[in-house]
Amino acid sequence: MPASTPEAWYRKQTREMTKVTTAKKPSSKRAKFSETRKIRNLTEELSRQEYGLGMPLLDAAVAGVILGFKPSDREMREQAQRCWEILKPRLNQHLLSEDETVLPWAEDAGGLRPEVMNRIKKSHSEMRSSIAKLTGVSFEEDPDKIVAVAGKALCVLAVKLDDLIDSEEMRLLPALRRMLFA
Numbered sequence: 001m002p003a004s005t006p007e008a009w010y011r012k013q014t015r016e017m018t019k020v021t022t023a024k025k026p027s028s029k030r031a032k033f034s035e036t037r038k039i040r041n042l043t044e045e046l047s048r049q050e051y052g053l054g055m056p057l058l059d060a061a062v063a064g065v066i067l068g069f070k071p072s073d074r075e076m077r078e079q080a081q082r083c084w085e086i087l088k089p090r091l092n093q094h095l096l097s098e099d100e101t102v103l104p105w106a107e108d109a110g111g112l113r114p115e116v117m118n119r120i121k122k123s124h125s126e127m128r129s130s131i132a133k134l135t136g137v138s139f140e141e142d143p144d145k146i147v148a149v150a151g152k153a154l155c156v157l158a159v160k161l162d163d164l165i166d167s168e169e170m171r172l173l174p175a176l177r178r179m180l181f182a
Helices: 006-024 028-051 052-070 074-109 113-134 146-182
Strands: none
Touching: 052 074, 052 146, 074 113, 074 146, 113 146
8 A cells, every 4th residue: 555645655664674674683692692503513513523533644644654764655655645635625624614713703702811822823823834745745646755755744744633633622622612601
């Protein structure tokens, strides 16, 4: 039914605009709950991802140490390549999720001490440095000299990653859970 006067039309339009404007603004409580739920889900996913890395890490460390001394070992080259193909995307996704979402949230929430945040960021930086040494390496096709260096880097990466996982399981994830469920 059309509005009979310009004033009535204007009042109706104003009411509609007010409804739209207020409907689009979520309450800060709802936004905070949504953000907390997102972090909770992401934290659980990160924890599950870490559990699946046990054997690939062990296999990567073994292959890496053997290739460091005997880079011509075809079986270890294949094992190293397989492990790296499993670890690389998981590492990238894990570090990205933590650095882009979880850590900024934890920092804003004030649940982690600055020295803890700095230690985590330093560990992530070291992991990225190790990853950079392996990027572009083909364990199956590169010359022995390159594979020997990459093998040692793969072993170091596996050990550092195992230490990082232990640290996160013992310290970071419980702290995040306390923040989320407080």
